[in-house]
Amino acid sequence: MTASHATARRSSTHQSIERAVAIMREFSEHEPALGVAEISRRVDLHKSTVSRILTTLTNEGLVTQDPSTGRYSLGVGLLTMAGVALGQIDARAAAFAHMEELASITAETVAIAVRRGDRAVSVGEVPSRQSVRYVTWVGRHFPLNCTASGKVLLAGMADDELASHLRHLVACTESSITSSGALELEVRAAAYHGFAIERDEFESGISTIAAPVLDHDAEVVAALSVGGPSFRLGGTVLDEFVQPLQLAAEATSNELGFAGEYPVSSVRDHV
Amino acid sequence: MTASHATARRSSTHQSIERAVAIMREFSEHEPALGVAEISRRVDLHKSTVSRILTTLTNEGLVTQDPSTGRYSLGVGLLTMAGVALGQIDARAAAFAHMEELASITAETVAIAVRRGDRAVSVGEVPSRQSVRYVTWVGRHFPLNCTASGKVLLAGMADDELASHLRHLVACTESSITSSGALELEVRAAAYHGFAIERDEFESGISTIAAPVLDHDAEVVAALSVGGPSFRLGGTVLDEFVQPLQLAAEATSNELGFAGEYPVSSVRDHV
DNA sequence: AACAGGGTTGCGTATCGCGCAACATAGGTC
């Protein structure tokens, strides 16, 4: 375990901080609690190192230890920092009123997402009231090529950046688009029409539609989306969402100082 | 700046991680973006140290740098981890349905908070729909002695732990209780009646009422609260909230496996 | 009773990261 670390030697980074973050990243929705040994195996560090980092993080409140089992999980101290991070996202605040209205119009779950690297991250949501509904949560993240929001975010990129993102496409379901050619077509269409659709490409049984939120520089800073179970959103139902969705996205954009012409399209020539 | 660090020398801690967290903690709702020099002064570290830690955190996505101004703020990467942390809080999930109902009954903002050290941290909220309302957010935190939720959380402590928390009371407003004797009385009453009230003690103009959420071991794990502008909640209005609030808190407790007798009291002998 | 597995702690060493100082850049003032 001689920390050889072939990982890219960034300009100047702090090893222990990187390790601490790597450890915290091991916790997930599915495995919210982990033991020292388990983590040690996964991040390939010595037990003692992991234990010490965890006690440090525990002292800081970012991690909690269950006194009975000895296992660790992420702590409440993260919430405060995350709350501050959320407050930084202007689009989120601007969108909320419109999201509520959109939710009442469509009766489905409405969400807003931003991009972080090669993933889309949900930063706000208004859950549907229906008993069968699409459930997300703030902080959930998805590949860009598998969701409507992702396509919209891709559509806002410069050509070279888009090209680099088209290189590695991941498949979430068997309906996921993994051909860069096919995806590029969809992204171009999304850029032109001002919305994108996805059916069963991220989770089978779920369909979503998304539209971009633009800021004062006409940059795509977020994607507004409506999603629900595919059986309710088949046929032309999603098409009926286009107009209210785009109205909400446009209104949000205007609040962010966007002054240009929002690319509205009520025509549907999607697959 | 010879890192003399009179700070408590915990068993075994990682200096750079502590520093990284300290830096991240400098960001707040009021100052969501800070420069290296500013942070350097506050945490009393060399500019270069702060800069390097920030670049590390930026690489990890926990921090973002505005390329134009050079200033830093907390990043979206925190959201994912915070989402996992939230999922860990059973009381939150158990409470949500009851919180929605409570919100529709009272038409005021409903929140749920847990304790972290000497503070209460909000972990969920259903905002009121009224235009004048109490606004909170997940991750917001308050002193235990200034809020109804805090008093409820104090009421669930063992005597010795309570005593230690009664030592250092902070004043948020001029109505805040800073006498440990007076606070102890209130806390005892809260333990007996199963709810606590606060008027203008945290923020002037805001009043709240809270009730405890108990788990299968009859431990107080969270506090459910209803809050709003004091002018609407004067007189006996809060008293009318006691029953629906306690019903919601009791139902939540039952979902957590609480089997005992919930300390219900519809009588009011509060000051 | 012995074992296996997990979590924590002393110890000595090498590495990691600190402070220094110099550099690059931006904005303000005369």
Place this chain on the structure above:
DNA sequence: GACCTATGTTGCGCGATACGCAACCCTGTT
């Protein structure tokens, strides 16, 4: 424009920091 101040970043070399090892506790199992 030349100057100055203030900010953010980067080589460099020394020294504290934190790593891996191993031994230690503990709890649950065979």
